[in-house]
Structures are given as structure tokens and as C-alpha cells.
Amino acid sequence: MSKRALFRKNRWNHLLKGKWVIIRPLKRDDIDKRLSWKEYPDPLYFHYNPPKLGHTERGKWYLNKISEPDRVYLAIDNHDQRLVGFISLYNIDRVARTAWMGVFLGYEFTDRGYGTDALLTLARYFFEEIGFEKMFLDVASHNKRAIRCYLKCGFKFVRTKYNKHDPRAKLDIFGDDGYADIRKYFKKEGDELLAQFDDMVLTKEAWFDSNPPSGN
Numbered sequence: 454m455s456k457r458a459l460f461r462k463n464r465w466n467h468l469l470k471g472k473w474v475i476i477r478p479l480k481r482d483d484i485d486k487r488l489s490w491k492e493y494p495d496p497l498y499f500h501y502n503p504p505k506l507g508h509t510e511r512g513k514w515y516l517n518k519i520s521e522p523d524r525v526y527l528a529i530d531n532h533d534q535r536l537v538g539f540i541s542l543y544n545i546d547r548v549a550r551t552a553w554m555g556v557f558l559g560y561e562f563t564d565r566g567y568g569t570d571a572l573l574t575l576a577r578y579f580f581e582e583i584g585f586e587k588m589f590l591d592v593a594s595h596n597k598r599a600i601r602c603y604l605k606c607g608f609k610f611v612r613t614k615y616n617k618h619d620p621r622a623k624l625d626i627f628g629d630d631g632y633a634d635i636r637k638y639f640k641k642e643g644d645e646l647l648a649q650f651d652d653m654v655l656t657k658e659a660w661f662d663s664n665p666p667s668g669n
């Protein structure tokens with residue numbers, strides 16, 4: 454079966470090799486590995502710390518992730534075969550040939566180039582192997598590391614919007630002066646804290662402009 458067909462059927466069973474990482478299908482014990490990662494200490498990133506899950510819930514987590522119809526949820530290993538993060542494509546539109554992308558790493562694996570390498574590796578597959586047209590993402594406007602990573606990969610800003618901020622973080626954005634420099638990216642609506650997000654896109658044209666096929 455071709456890679457294209459595998460992608461369509463959401464039965465994704467091959468490896469994408471990057472410079473520093475390998476993207477591979479999810480395995481049952483990935484959730485166990487994820488739960489052993491160090492936690493993000495910054496409340497802004499608390500939603501990337503998973504809730505404590507028992508054995509049955511871990512099994513459910515895995516089954517949910519592999520059975521979502523419009524999402525392909527993949528693991529990112531480094532070259533020591535350590536699980537360092539997850540990357541997914543969702544809202545996959547096989548007619549328009551577009552999809553949205555989400556990525557996160559374990560706290561201790563950030564800032565080592567893994568995120569950029571994983572994204573470039575997935576984008577190469579997305580544009581060059583399965584012929585998709587546009588990869589979208591959204592990112593909190595205060596998340597400068599993620600934005601830097603996306604700009605390095607060739608993503609461009611499309612528009613800004615406001616989303617609810619994860620209430621589990623209990624951020625005191627307007628009271629705590631530690632947040633003074635990012636306050637401009639938040640607003641309150643009633644009791645709700647809204648965060649500014651940017652939609653970004655990487656187009657096939659932009660990808661091939663920066664990554665011309667060999668021989669050209």
C-alpha cells in the first residue's frame with residue numbers, strides 16, 4: 454500500500470527520519486513515557502502536563518488517540534530512541550488537501566532543535582510525498598519560542614483571534630507583574646480569560662521555494 458493510501462486510511466505505519474528525530478506511529482507505552490517526563494514549571498504551559506492517569510485510563514488515552522477519524526497522532530523519538538514529543542495532523546481535508554498541525558515536546562526536550570526538525574520532517578512528507586497544499590496551525594501569541602520555530606520552518610501569519618485560556622493554569626495575568634510583558638496578548642470577558650492566538654500557514658509553494666526538488 455502506498456504512503457498516500459496509508460495516510461488516507463489513518464493506518465500510518467512507517468517512519469519519517471529527520472536529522473535529529475524520528476516520527477513514528479503511536480505505541481501503547483508512549484503514555485507511560487509521557488507521564489515520566491518532567492513537568493513544565495511555568496503555569497502558562499501547565500496544559501502540556503498530563504493529568505495523572507491510572508492503567509485503564511492510559512489504555513483509553515492510547516485507543517482514543519489512534520482512533521480519531523480526522524487526526525493522525527504521531528510520536529517523536531530522538532536518535533537515542535527516547536520519546537521526546539508528539540506531533541499530529543487534524544482537521545484533515547482530503548479534498549482541499551489541507552490539514553492543521555499540533556506539536557509539543559516534553560519540557561526537558563525543548564530548545565534543542567527537536568521541534569523544528571520534527572516539523573520540517575513532517576512537512577517534507579506532507580508536501581512532497583502525499584501532495585498536500587497547506588498546513589495550518591494556531592499558536593498563542595505570547596509563545597515566542599513556538600512562533601520562532603514555526604517562522605524558521607517557513608510558516609506565515611494569517612490572522613489573529615482570541616481563544617479561552619485553559620482555566621487549569623489559574624493565571625493572574627493582570628495582577629501578577631511577572632506577566633507584564635505578555636499582558637497585551639490577553640483580555641477578560643466577564644470571568645473568562647481569553648488569550649490572543651495567531652493562525653499561521655505553510656503553503657506548498659512556500660515549501661518548494663525553500664526546499665527545491667533535487668536536480669533543479
Ligand SMILES: CC(C)(COP(=O)(O)OP(=O)(O)OC[C@H]1O[C@@H](n2cnc3c(N)ncnc32)[C@H](O)[C@@H]1OP(=O)(O)O)[C@@H](O)C(=O)NCCC(=O)NCCS
Nearest residue numbers: 556557558563564565566567568569592597598599601602
Ligand atoms: C514549541 C516547541 C514545539 C518548539 O520546539 P523546540 O525544539 O523547543 O524548538 P527549537 O529548539 O527547534 O527552536 C526554538 C527557537 O526558538 C528560540 N527561542 C527559545 N525561547 C525563545 C523565546 N522566549 N523568545 C524567542 N525565541 C525563543 C530558540 O533560540 C530557537 O531559535 P534559534 O534556533 O533561532 O536559536 C517546543 O518548545 C514545545 O513543545 N513547547 C511547549 C509546547 C508548545 O508551546 N507547543 C506549541 C503550541 S502551538
